[in-house]
Amino acid sequence: MSRLLIAARVSGVLITSLSFASVAQAQPARTADSVIRYVDAALDTLRRVALRRDSVDWKSLRDSVLARTAGAQRTQETWPALQWALQQVDRHSFLQTPEPPSPARAPNDSSSPPAPRPRPPAVAGRLLEGRFGYVLVPWFPGTSRPTFVDSLQNLIREQDTAGACGWVVDLRRNQGGNMWPMLAGVGPLLGDSIFGAFVVSGQRDTPWRYVRGNAWAGPDSVPNWAARGSQPPYETRVRYAPVAVLLGRETGSSGEATAIGFLGRPNVRTFGDSTRGFASINNGYPLPDGATMVITIGYSRDRTGRQYGLRLTPDEAVPQSDGLHDAALARAVEWLRRHSLCANR
Numbered sequence: 001m002s003r004l005l006i007a008a009r010v011s012g013v014l015i016t017s018l019s020f021a022s023v024a025q026a027q028p029a030r031t032a033d034s035v036i037r038y039v040d041a042a043l044d045t046l047r048r049v050a051l052r053r054d055s056v057d058w059k060s061l062r063d064s065v066l067a068r069t070a071g072a073q074r075t076q077e078t079w080p081a082l083q084w085a086l087q088q089v090d091r092h093s094f095l096q097t098p099e100p101p102s103p104a105r106a107p108n109d110s111s112s113p114p115a116p117r118p119r120p121p122a123v124a125g126r127l128l129e130g131r132f133g134y135v136l137v138p139w140f141p142g143t144s145r146p147t148f149v150d151s152l153q154n155l156i157r158e159q160d161t162a163g164a165c166g167w168v169v170d171l172r173r174n175q176g177g178n179m180w181p182m183l184a185g186v187g188p189l190l191g192d193s194i195f196g197a198f199v200v201s202g203q204r205d206t207p208w209r210y211v212r213g214n215a216w217a218g219p220d221s222v223p224n225w226a227a228r229g230s231q232p233p234y235e236t237r238v239r240y241a242p243v244a245v246l247l248g249r250e251t252g253s254s255g256e257a258t259a260i261g262f263l264g265r266p267n268v269r270t271f272g273d274s275t276r277g278f279a280s281i282n283n284g285y286p287l288p289d290g291a292t293m294v295i296t297i298g299y300s301r302d303r304t305g306r307q308y309g310l311r312l313t314p315d316e317a318v319p320q321s322d323g324l325h326d327a328a329l330a331r332a333v334e335w336l337r338r339h340s341l342c343a344n345r
Contacts, residue, residue, distance in 0.1 A: 029071040038075045039065055042082055042293060045285050050089050051201070051296045061085055075289045082293070090296040092253070092278045098290040121173050123148070123185075125155035132336050133159035134168045134329075135189075137182055139175040139255055144184075149213075149229035152185025157234045160188075166242040166336040168329065169262065172272060176253025180227035183208070183261055184215035188234045189243055195261045198281050199307060200298035208261065242267040242339040244332035247314050252276035256312055257300055263312075264304035269335055270314040272328040277311040 043065065047058055068081035079097050086093040120138040128134050135155050140148060159167075167189055174182070183190065187210040196208040198217060206217050213233025216226035245262050247270055256279040262268045281298040299309045316335075318328040336342050 029073065031066065031069060031071055032073045035069065035072045035075055035078060036066065038288070039069065039078055039082070042078075042287060043085065046086065046089060046093075046293065046295060049283070049285070049295055049297050050093070051280065051298055052090055056089055061088060075287075076291075079291060082291075086293060086295065090280070092280050092282060092296045094294050096284070096292040096294055120175075120177070123151040123155065125159060127159050127162050127164060128168070128333060131163060131165050131342060132168060132333060133164035133166070134170065135159075135186065136170040137174055137186060137255075137258060139173070140177040140181050142178060144178060144181045144225070144227040146228060146230035148181045149184045149227060150231055152182075153188060153213075153229055153231075153234045156186070156188050156236065160234070160236050164241070165238070165342040166244070166339055168244045168246065168332050168336070170246045170329075171251045171255050171259055172246050172248030172328070174251055174255030174258065175276075176255050176278065178227075179254035179257045180215045182254065182258045183210060184213065184227040184229065186258070186261075187213065187215060188236050189241075190261055190265065191239055193303065195265070195303045196257070197301050198298055199301050200281065203298075205301070238341065240266045242269075242336055242341055244268075244335055245270045246328050246332060247272040247275050247312060248320070248328075249273050249276065251312070253278040253282075256308070259312055260300050260302050260308055263308075264302040264306065267339070267341070269316070269332075270312070271316045271318050271332045271335075272314050273317065273320055274314070275312040279308045279310060279312060 043058070043062055047053055047056070050056070065081045065085050068084065069078045072078055076099070079095060083095040086095055120140065121136065123138060124136040126134050133156065135152065137152065169186060169189065190210050192211050194207045194209055198206040208217050209215065211222070214222045214226040214228045216223055243262060243265070245259055245268060247259060251259065252275060256275050259270070259275070260279065279300055280296045281300060282294045283297050285293045285295060287293065299307045301307045316331060318331050321327055
């Protein structure tokens with residue numbers, strides 16, 4: 001008989017004790033009660049406000065989130081799982097965090113926050129063929145800056161005074177961000193009006209407005225947060241000059257909302273490719289540790305009342321540019337040439 005077995009018989013109690021200790025060490029730590037309460041509060045908010053809340057198996061979703069956060073002792077360790085949960089409910093919903101989540105807690109790529117976007121392109125514009133204004137509207141991160149609004153309105157002023165009879169508004173590289181500085185910037189082409197609205201179930205529609213250089217959502221009175229420039233707003237010579245709006249696969253979120261601002265306006269036609277499909281409405285819900293759940297709660301509609309929730313499809317589908325020839329821009333210019341307000345110019 002081996003010495004090991006003899007030792008086991010003689011010192012069985014000792015060995016049994018050591019065996020239980022080894023099993024205990026192998027078991028994962030119990031998830032902190034504070035973390036479970038945090039997860040439950042977050043999911044309760046999501047269940048209360050999410051646009052697609054009626055199509056979710058909430059018990060299964062909670063079980064999955066708690067399984068992904070097993071053993072967590074800090075709420076920050078739940079961030080990848082909450083990001084995953086938000087994406088299961090609606091792909092336009094996401095988690096904003098004040099710091100990157102721990103990679104160790106990310107079970108797969110889909111649960112991690114989106115990678116940081118590169119810097120947006122610069123505002124750009126030029127006069128085409130001496131009579132068509134071209135304005136590239138980039139995506140805009142952060143809070144409103146009057147200089148951004150000024151840069152767009154100045155481009156419109158320069159081209160309008162140079163004799164532009166029609167316009168191309170290029171949103172193909174507009175990935176989203178803050179819609180209000182974009183809309184205030186192109187306000188001279190929208191015209192003073194209600195040009196869209198937020199539509200949330202059980203609530204009255206919230207209109208989008210551009211009035212005297214200010215863009216905002218809500219009642220008639222201009223709120224303090226309204227996006228505006230630092231100079232007197234420009235008004236174009238022709239109120240509803242034709243506008244060709246260029247859309248593409250990168251056009252998303254607030255870029256899509258900016259496009260919706262033009263839809264239903266007289267003398268507007270869209271060209272290009274279908275957009276990314278994030279035209280729904282998001283709202284932020286802060287969590288106690290500094291993270292914010294950005295949740296899809298409704299749809300957008302244009303000035304005619306038509307609702308948009310997913311992708312925008314252009315009036316004329318144009319194959320993506322091959323780098324040598326911008327087919328969508330060429331098709332837009334061709335349409336402007338034939339428009340009655342530009343045909344004889």
